[in-house]
Amino acid sequence: LKMCANAIKQGASGVDMGRNIFQSDAPVSMMQAVHGVVHGGLNANKAFQLYNDLKRKELRKK
Template sequence: MAMGTPATGNLLHPFTVRGAGGEHETQSMKNLTDLVDDGLKYGVPVMGVVAVGKELVRDARYFRLATRMGAELGAQIIKVYYTEEEFETVVSSCPVPIVVAGGKKLPELEALTMAERSIASGAAGVDMGRNIFQSSHPIAMIQAVRAVVHEGMSAKDAFALFSDLSAS
């Protein structure tokens, strides 16, 4: 995906890479390559979404493999969960941009800290649905997340921004 290319959830066709190394790996990879072919045909970027089932652990080793597989099969961007340990190795092993999934609803400071650490580790962005729309002040929260991702603001300062915006 070229720098500066507009992309939204409507332009990206998400595909979940489930079962890398599991019983559904073959079908998952075929589904992804079919979507990539269609995406190339119609000019629609494909986002590979690395998900783990209940049987798989969220660790950097698995995410390094799964994100790289998604990219090598043609996904132009990959969405993956953040890991506290070795996340920078997940990002550095993937040849396409990575965005971090927000996951379950977290307290605002924790969500902003995850965003800060994700960006510091090399992620291109974050995708924080629940952490925005389930916030007590979603507009303030999205502005705080934007400040972390696009302006390099620390989580602590972004939380202060969130608090100030929430009070007004």
């Protein structure tokens, strides 16, 4: 998420993520956190906080 936030801060219009998403314990939550950085203006800390909140909910459903 730090790398993603830094890229957006430096002017990138998007990111290309692979195993960082698919090897995550909670891939849906990770995608939502990355979306928050790219489209919602979240910084890395806020995105990580969002990821952890969503991850708890996602893992409870399993």
